[in-house]
Amino acid sequence: MIAARRGNLVTLALLAPSLLSAILLLVIPILIVIAFSFAEQDTYGGAKFGFTLASYRELFQAIYLPIFLNSLQLAAVSTIVCLLVGYPIAYFIALRAGRHAGLLLALLLIPFWIDFIVRMSAWMVLLGRNGTINSALLGLGFIEQPIRMIGTYPAVLVGMLYAFLPTTVLPIHAALNGLDKRLLEAADDLGATPLQSFWRVTFPLSLPGVMAAILFVFVPAMGVYAIPVLLGGGKSIILGNLIVQLFLDFRNMPLGAAVSVVLLVISSGIIVCYMRVLRSVEEART
Amino acid sequence: MKNWRTLFASVSLVAIASGASAAELNIYAWSGEVPQEIVDDFAKETGITVTFDTYDSNETMMAKLSAGASGYDLIEPSQYTVQVLAKQGLLQELDHAKIPNIGNLGAPFKEVSYDPGQKWSVPYIWGTTGFAYNEDCVKTPPTSWKALWDPQYEGRIYMLDNMLAAYIAGLQVNGFDAGTTKPEEIEKATQSLIEQKKVLGGYNSTNYGDLLASGEACIVQGWNGSIAQVMVTNPKVKYVIPDEGGSMWIDGFAIPTSAKNVEEAYKFIDYIMRPDVAAKAADLSKSATVIDKAKALLPKETAGNAAIYPPEDKLMKADFILDVGDATKLYQDGWTKVKTAQ
Numbered sequence: 001m002i003a004a005r006r007g008n009l010v011t012l013a014l015l016a017p018s019l020l021s022a023i024l025l026l027v028i029p030i031l032i033v034i035a036f037s038f039a040e041q042d043t044y045g046g047a048k049f050g051f052t053l054a055s056y057r058e059l060f061q062a063i064y065l066p067i068f069l070n071s072l073q074l075a076a077v078s079t080i081v082c083l084l085v086g087y088p089i090a091y092f093i094a095l096r097a098g099r100h101a102g103l104l105l106a107l108l109l110i111p112f113w114i115d116f117i118v119r120m121s122a123w124m125v126l127l128g129r130n131g132t133i134n135s136a137l138l139g140l141g142f143i144e145q146p147i148r149m150i151g152t153y154p155a156v157l158v159g160m161l162y163a164f165l166p167t168t169v170l171p172i173h174a175a176l177n178g179l180d181k182r183l184l185e186a187a188d189d190l191g192a193t194p195l196q197s198f199w200r201v202t203f204p205l206s207l208p209g210v211m212a213a214i215l216f217v218f219v220p221a222m223g224v225y226a227i228p229v230l231l232g233g234g235k236s237i238i239l240g241n242l243i244v245q246l247f248l249d250f251r252n253m254p255l256g257a258a259v260s261v262v263l264l265v266i267s268s269g270i271i272v273c274y275m276r277v278l279r280s281v282e283e284a285r286t
Numbered sequence: 287m288k289n290w291r292t293l294f295a296s297v298s299l300v301a302i303a304s305g306a307s308a309a310e311l312n313i314y315a316w317s318g319e320v321p322q323e324i325v326d327d328f329a330k331e332t333g334i335t336v337t338f339d340t341y342d343s344n345e346t347m348m349a350k351l352s353a354g355a356s357g358y359d360l361i362e363p364s365q366y367t368v369q370v371l372a373k374q375g376l377l378q379e380l381d382h383a384k385i386p387n388i389g390n391l392g393a394p395f396k397e398v399s400y401d402p403g404q405k406w407s408v409p410y411i412w413g414t415t416g417f418a419y420n421e422d423c424v425k426t427p428p429t430s431w432k433a434l435w436d437p438q439y440e441g442r443i444y445m446l447d448n449m450l451a452a453y454i455a456g457l458q459v460n461g462f463d464a465g466t467t468k469p470e471e472i473e474k475a476t477q478s479l480i481e482q483k484k485v486l487g488g489y490n491s492t493n494y495g496d497l498l499a500s501g502e503a504c505i506v507q508g509w510n511g512s513i514a515q516v517m518v519t520n521p522k523v524k525y526v527i528p529d530e531g532g533s534m535w536i537d538g539f540a541i542p543t544s545a546k547n548v549e550e551a552y553k554f555i556d557y558i559m560r561p562d563v564a565a566k567a568a569d570l571s572k573s574a575t576v577i578d579k580a581k582a583l584l585p586k587e588t589a590g591n592a593a594i595y596p597p598e599d600k601l602m603k604a605d606f607i608l609d610v611g612d613a614t615k616l617y618q619d620g621w622t623k624v625k626t627a628q
Contacts, residue, residue, distance in 0.1 A: 046352055046374060063619060063622050063623055063626065064622070064626075066626040066627075066628075067626050070626070128500070128502055129442075129500075129501060129502045130500060130501060130502070148441045148442075148487075150487065150488070150502065151441060151486070151487040151488040152441075229447075232488070233444075233486065233487050233488020233489065233490070234447055234488050234489040234490070234625075235483060235486060235488055235489065235625075236626075236628070237625045237626060241625075242622075245622070245625070247349055248343070248345060248346045248349045249343065249345045249346070249349075249448075249449060249618075249621075250345070250618045251345060251348055251349045251352060252618075253353070
């Protein structure tokens with residue numbers, strides 16, 4: 001009894017630093033945001049604490065709907081693009097690269113030592129009218145006029161792919177890396193073609209990784225701020241941009257906070273769904 | 287042992303000494319308007335340690351101030367912003383006795399409509415909102431906002447990423463006054479700005495000068511100072527105050543209620559109103575000075591640059607945006623519609 005209590009105390013003491021920082025840096029800020037979302041707004045940008053649903057009521061007006069749809073759409077398309085590009089990379093690194101796997105993974109991660117905005121600015125240089133890609137294509141005679149890339153939707157997707165590729169590759173790689181190779185040999189022995197053994201053995205076993213990748217791309221993609229501005233010319237705003245606009249341009253903290261809360265609810269919803277699906281996948285397997 | 291003690295004593299002495307004499311000043315100003323050199327000169331002359339941050343919209347600065355904790359001693363709001371901040375009680379009333387150089391203000395800036403008696407702010411520089419083009423791409427010199435709707439420049443037109451600035455073009459292209467409070471006029475302007483999106487490369491209020499100079503953009507809406515800065519390196523960039531009027535603005539210095547280093551803030555205001563300093567600041571930032579005696583000290587190419595000092599008749603036609611009060615909401619809803627339109 002005493003030993004158990006002491007054990008609990010030790011656990012608590014060991015957890016205290018992380019618990020404390022989680023409360024200070026995560027729980028309290030979120031509570032502040034939630035409190036602001038119920039505050040009242042005056043014309044001059046002051047927020048009066050109180051309890052009103054005015055911000056939420058305003059949020060569900062027609063003008064904000066396109067932003068929600070835009071964000072979901074961009075997040076969905078980015079996720080699909082990331083999976084289509086990331087899966088083959090993860091597959092290659094995990095199952096084909098052999099002793100070079102470590103090097104390839106490192107190469108994938110090294111750019112992330114550089115600041116995000118600097119990397120995005122590099123894309124602006126690459127995709128610009130007088131940029132590297134246009135100069136190369138012009139020089140090789142493939143095009144006569146520079147192609148306009150900055151300020152277009154594909155440029156935004158390129159930025160999203162670049163930003164989220166490692167978070168797609170890593171969980172899929174982890175799932176594939178743990179794959180029992182004997183299963184593939186067994187499939188081979190039983191006469192499965194390579195394609196069959198991929199669809200019936202490799203792919204199902206990599207699903208937890210794929211789902212983690214979807215989660216890691218879809219959720220943060222909705223809150224992305226810089227990519228639509230820098231590469232998309234700020235013409236198609238998503239939730240991340242709306243929050244900035246409401247806080248900084250419109251000085252409407254309650255409404256900005258309400259959008260943040262809604263974003264939080266959507267993200268949490270997706271995470272809950274993910275946990276459910278993951279559990280059923282694992283139960284089906286056992 | 288003795289050595290350790292001496293070391294400790296001297297370290298704490300240094301700490302105490304630097305703690306006592308460390309006069310500080312935290313400035314928060316428009317990017318590109320207060321040159322770093324001026325800040326450094328001031329720090330050297332006075333021994334005050336200056337922290338210098340910049341913003342690229344009045345709204346961002348106001349958001350930080352109204353959010354409470356700001357830590358700034360000196361800000362540089364535009365005219366309508368002075369009104370809003372004063373109404374919110376976020377500015378200190380200025381003590382003119384602490385700004386002896388206030389007498390150097392040019393005649394038009396001694397009495398300003400947005401701040402009678404210069405109670406809350408003193409003008410620093412002024413300028414215009416218009417547009418600029420790159421001659422490599424735009425062959426016939428445009429004179430109207432309509433050029434920013436011209437499909438032949440599709441994808442190479444940029445608008446300021448700033449609600450009130452974008453609406454200057456949206457309203458004036460329809461023949462309305464910038465800064466109107468009439469709902470139907472704002473609505474019409476919103477429609478024009480939505481229509482414009484088809485030909486836009488994007489919204490940008492940070493590096494639009496570079497976009498234009500590099501040829502990424504053909505034509506950009508802009509503030510004259512930023513354009514004049516890139517004109518120095520690329521003479522093919524031209525600045526235009528549109529026939530519809532454009533707008534004139536005045537940016538000045540004000541001291542927030544929350545300021546802790548008020549004396550230092552006054553010192554800086556007074557310093558930058560000294561004719562030689564004002565001239566240097568105006569020349570480096572390529573902006574128009576409000577100090578008459580400073581204008582006389584400017585190099586010819588700056589004083590004679592029509593992008594910086596436009597002809598009188600152009601200025602007479604320019605709108606001067608004041609606080610739009612409750613109409614702010616109409617602009618904001620309109621701007622959200624513009625930003626979300628596909």
